[in-house]
Amino acid sequence: MSILCYHEVDPTWQSTLSVTPANFRQQCEWLSNRRVLSLDEAAPIVASKGRLPRRTSCITFDDGFVGVGAYAWPILRQFGLPATVFIVAETMVGEKAVDWVDGTEPGTLQTMTRTEVQRLAAEGMTIGSHSRWHHDLTTLTEAEVYDDLVASRDILEDVTGGPISHLAYPRGRHNAGVRRAAERAGYQWAHALPETKDVGGQWAVPRVGVYPGNGKMALRVKSVPLYARLRTSSLGPRMSDLVKTVR
Numbered sequence: 001m002s003i004l005c006y007h008e009v010d011p012t013w014q015s016t017l018s019v020t021p022a023n024f025r026q027q028c029e030w031l032s033n034r035r036v037l038s039l040d041e042a043a044p045i046v047a048s049k050g051r052l053p054r055r056t057s058c059i060t061f062d063d064g065f066v067g068v069g070a071y072a073w074p075i076l077r078q079f080g081l082p083a084t085v086f087i088v089a090e091t092m093v094g095e096k097a098v099d100w101v102d103g104t105e106p107g108t109l110q111t112m113t114r115t116e117v118q119r120l121a122a123e124g125m126t127i128g129s130h131s132r133w134h135h136d137l138t139t140l141t142e143a144e145v146y147d148d149l150v151a152s153r154d155i156l157e158d159v160t161g162g163p164i165s166h167l168a169y170p171r172g173r174h175n176a177g178v179r180r181a182a183e184r185a186g187y188q189w190a191h192a193l194p195e196t197k198d199v200g201g202q203w204a205v206p207r208v209g210v211y212p213g214n215g216k217m218a219l220r221v222k223s224v225p226l227y228a229r230l231r232t233s234s235l236g237p238r239m240s241d242l243v244k245t246v247r
């Protein structure tokens with residue numbers, strides 16, 4: 001099975017990036033009957049083998065939207081499931097508004113405050129970096145990527161009081177220079193979101209996006225080892241079509 005990548009859990013936001021609390025609860029219930037690993041446990045397995053063992057998953061969130069603390073985390077705690085949220089460092093201190101979501105006006109989507117991130121960290125959620133500004137890192141020089149990633153880690157470590165060892169590339173995008181910068185910046189793992197064949201490994205740990213309407217059936221499709229193999233092969237898009245049909 002795969003490391004799952006959610007974005008927002010919200011009752012009203014109609015977006016491919018958001019699932020409803022009811023849907024999320026249903027997915028957590030299904031996942032809790034299997035094995036859910038923390039990202040610290042899952043990353044080394046996926047980095048070396050390309051996927052998790054059967055009936056095993058891992059839950060992550062990109063972007064740090066408010067619904068992660070307000071809706072997702074209470075449900076996760078109810079089921080005793082570990083999870084990780086990747087925060088865009090400058091959004092916590094009000095320096096950066098959400099301007100990276102297609103089809104929404106900049107500033108309308110709310111991200112978690114420093115206090116909220118601190119609370120989640122204290123309650124046991126793993127906090128990772130989603131960079132400092134959510135730039136597409138592949139458009140920056142390697143030196144610029146390095147500076148961004150070091151700064152975001154420093155800001156997040158200051159907030160959480162603990163080490164930040166996981167990075168999720170904005171939009172999952174990376175190249176050789178970005179991966180080198182992530183390693184030099186001191187992260188232990190960097191996570192991607194491959195749509196096609198990807199390099200994999202410690203600096204491009206693959207994850208699978210979970211989108212609204214993904215019920216138990218779609219998660220089941222995504223959980224089979226065949227899916228993990230197909231989606232990193234030239235057959236990937238056809239498998240995506242299959243996932244759409246079972247939503």
Ligand SMILES: [Zn+2]
Nearest residue numbers: 062063170171
């Ligand atoms: Zn993002």
